[in-house]
Amino acid sequence: MVALVSSSPSQHSAGRLTLQVADIAADTIAIRCLDWDRDRFDIEFELQNGTTYNSFLVQGDQTALIDTSHRKFRELYMDRLVQQTDLAALDYLIVNHTEPDHSGLIQDVLDRAPHVTVVGSKVAIQFLENMMHRPFQSRVVKSGHTLDLGQGHELEFVSAPNLHWPDTIFTYDVATQVLFTCDVFGMHYCDDFMLDEVPHLLEPDFQYYYNCLMGPNARSVLMALKRMDKLTVSLIATGHGPLLQQHCDSWVGKYRTWSQNQAKAETLxxxxxxxxxxxxxxxxxxxxxxxxxxxxxxxxxxxxxxxxxxxxxxxxxxxxxxxxxxxxxxxxxxxxxxxxxxxxxxxxxxxxxxxxxxxxxxxxxxxxxxxxxxxxxxxxxxxxxxxxxxxxxxxxxxxxxxxxxxxxxxxxxxxKQSKALESGLDRALGRISSGLYIITAQKDDVNSAMLASWVIQASFEPLGVAIAVAKDRAIESLLHVGDHWVLNVLEEGRYQPLVKHFLKRFPPGSDRFSGIDTYPAHNGSPILAQALAYLECEVTSRLEASDHWIICATVQTGRVSKPDGLTAVHHRKVGNHY
Ligand SMILES: Cc1cc2nc3c(=O)[nH]c(=O)nc-3n(C[C@H](O)[C@H](O)[C@H](O)COP(=O)(O)O)c2cc1C
The missing domain is CATH 3.40.50.360 (Flavodoxin domain)
Known part of the structure; x- marks a missing residue:
């Protein structure tokens, strides 16, 4: 049962920052730093729902602080921490993972409590020795090591290397069955709910986070899950987002299934x-x-x-x-x-x-x-x-x-797969015809383009279009929600040179517009001077359709260059090719 202790709002130049403090188990307090407006994290990781940095205090005869917070919370967090515990009596600072969003205030804690013993994996302690401007006492732990805080709070450590960073460990409290996992099982999701009450709201963020940070190390995830299997876990106290209690088994099950699928994948x-x-x-x-x-x-x-x-x-x-x-x-x-x-x-x-x-x-x-x-x-x-x-x-x-x-x-x-498709059905599917288009997009200094035929108008109000983009297209990373692009409509009888150009195999990072006449749209993406018409679009949603993304977009503006020109029509013989 979670009892909310307090929630104190504050405004900061980096956006709205608030703090939420609550009892989450016997002698265990969560200090959650809510970063409502954070909109970027790591590489290619766009946040829509902010994030939180969660830190925890466990009080037995001795007291342990588990992870800290992001530097931007320095005042809010440190003020609150000293209200919650006497830093002079703090015994341990457990570092499950040293990334700056969790370790950003370790220096501040050590400044006020220099006697504290920092506990972490060998790699974590090495990182911290390089990061800290002061010597500190440390204890290296790995799977099987324990730390007895008294009052039944025996902490057990679980090594989880490569779960995002090589230094990761989990900390398990035998008394409360709380497993502190830092990044693992987290999600970038900020709201007032402390727990995972409404799982369907959280699932997309949980999965996106897994795909970005954990998926690349599926085998390591499976190893860590195997070590976790020995523990009875009632609550997973993650470092980002809500704590997982109500649907704990289901969240762990998802990690297991995704990682098994990933590890089983034929090609590695x-x-x-x-x-x-x-x-x-x-x-x-x-x-x-x-x-x-x-x-x-x-x-x-x-x-x-x-x-x-x-x-x-x-x-x-x-x-x-x-x-x-x-x-x-x-x-x-x-x-x-x-x-x-x-x-x-x-x-x-x-x-x-x-x-x-x-x-x-x-x-x-x-x-x-x-x-x-x-x-x-x-x-x-x-x-x-x-x-x-x-x-x-x-x-x-x-x-x-x-x-x-x-x-x-x-x-x-x-x-092999496309050959296996040859059939009456395939030929029937091939009777679906379409137009020919070049999709162009520019985001900051990066641009890309692609020949497309799977394009439809999708709504009247607001005006909308949808395109199917294969998951491995280069332009895919420029077509996320909120991104701008241009749909260039090709003209019948004049499309061959553009089609030939954009179907070339471009080396990684090369300029796809070299030798092509373009001018910028209002939304910044290139308009092809040779296009019959163009539409300026903004991505509103993405739907996963197995090997393609269906990208839905609203259309802001558009123009036709030749009023009597006809759109290039694309007829196919079979449905297993564009
Ligand atoms: C006629 C034709 C239509 C195409 N339509 C699409 C499409 O609608 N969606 C898509 O993802 N790819 C489509 N493609 C494939 C891409 O245009 C093509 O593979 C391109 O070279 C992408 O390369 P890239 O992954 O390096 O960007 C089409 C290809 C052809 C020949």
């Missing part, structure tokens, strides 16, 4: 990188996102914590390998041990791609590339060399490179 790419090196994390996750658009699973592995057995296993079952070059070991000319293991296990049937992380002391990329090519592996995209901070443009490059690798690995399968 093993993506090796060193998380805390250069811009590795962002590049790795963006490439992974591009690969996953093609339905290929990705396992992200931090080479600084993975053992050689794990690396070998993954290379063995992967159809493709992506490597973010790790820092040099510094021991003479010896190659990084992770790279040596990959070379010893890789086979000629695999595809690969390499990227440099901008760390400054990378293992040399080109000699390693030559070694993989000598083994017969085929390169799916040219090496990505990032020196400065990543931008939207480099994100697009990485996303498209990942998609190219995924498409290379699934090509044979796709051809």
């Amino acid at each position: 790419v093993a993506l090796f990188y060193v998380d805390e090196y250069g811009h590795s994390d962002r590049l790795a996750r963006t490439i992974a996102g591009g690969i996953m658009k093609t339905g290929v699973a990705v396992e992200l592995v931090d080479l600084s914590v993975a053992d050689s057995h794990e690396v070998r296993e993954l290379v063995h079952c992967a159809a493709g390998i992506v490597i973010g070059m790790p820092p040099q070991t510094g021991e003479g000319s010896a190659t990084h041990p992770g790279l040596s293991t990959i070379l010893a296990t890789a086979t000629h049937r695999q595809g690969f791609g390499l990227f440099e992380t901008g760390g400054g002391h990378d293992e040399p990329l080109y000699p390693f590339r030559a070694q993989l090519q000598e083994l017969g592996l085929s390169e799916a995209f040219p090496p990505i060399l990032i020196k400065a901070s990543p931008t939207a443009t480099t994100d697009q490059l990485c996303d498209e490179a990942g998609t190219d690798l995924g498409q290379q690995l699934t090509q044979v399968q796709m051809v």
Whole structure:
């Protein structure tokens, strides 16, 4: 039973920030920092419902604080924390995960309570030692270790590496059966409800969060679930969004099903990188996102914590390998041990791609590339060399490179599937005809375009259109809710040059409008000068239709360039091609 203790509103330059404090179990208090207006998180992660950063206090004979909060909550959080507990008597600060949105106030806690023992995984403590400007007492824990706070509050730790970050642990209180999981089982969802009372409202955010942060490490999720199975859990106290109590088993079941499906997927790419090196994390996750658009699973592995057995296993079952070059070991000319293991296990049937992380002391990329090519592996995209901070443009490059690798690995399968479709039904479906269009979109410095025929008018009031966009299209990432784009209508008898141009295979990150006459629409997207007509559109919703997204949009404005011109018509013979 949850009793609300207080809720204190406050305005901040970063948006509306409020605090919610409540008893969530015996001797256990949640301090939830509600960030109502946060609209961006990590890469490509657009928030519609804000987020929360949840921190917890457990009081036995000794007191433990579990995770802190984002720096933007410094005053609100610290004021409230000292009301809730005497920091001079605080014994432990448990860090389930060191990402700044949870660890942003550790320094402040240590400033006021320098005697506190910080508890975390080995990797977490190493990260914190680099981050903190002061020495601190620490205790490294892993699965099976316990910490007795007294009054029955024996805390058990569960290692959950790679569940978003390599440092993750869960903390379980035997007395209350509360499992504190930080990022895991979270969602970016901010409202006054402390618990998961109305699951259907939360499901889309829960799944989106899983897909973005946990899906890339499905095998690690399954390992962590296996360790969790030994525990009786009554409440999952996550670090983001509502706490999961009313439908706890169902949420865990969803993680299990999604991860099993992901891990079972026929095709897997093993993506090796060193998380805390250069811009590795962002590049790795963006490439992974591009690969996953093609339905290929990705396992992200931090080479600084993975053992050689794990690396070998993954290379063995992967159809493709992506490597973010790790820092040099510094021991003479010896190659990084992770790279040596990959070379010893890789086979000629695999595809690969390499990227440099901008760390400054990378293992040399080109000699390693030559070694993989000598083994017969085929390169799916040219090496990505990032020196400065990543931008939207480099994100697009990485996303498209990942998609190219995924498409290379699934090509044979796709051809087989489309052949298997030949039938009377297929020919009947092919009688559905359509027009021909080029969809164009521009977002910040990034643009893209695609030839489309699956386009319909979808509403009168407001005026709306819908398009079907395959999940692995490059332009897909520019067609999220709120994004602007232009529907360029092609003209009968004059469409061939544009169709030929936009059907080219564009290398990752290349300019698709080079050599094409365009001018900007009011919404910023390119209008093709050779189009018969154009419509300026804004995405209002996206519906998942297995291998395509149905993108619904309202139309703001439009024009016809030649009043008597006719729209290019597209007739097909079969329904298994556009
Ligand atoms: C006649 C024709 C119509 C097409 N219509 C669509 C469509 O409606 N939706 C879609 O996702 N792809 C469609 N495509 C496929 C894309 O235009 C094509 O694969 C393009 O090269 C996308 O490449 P990209 O993934 O690199 O952006 C069509 C292709 C052709 C030939």
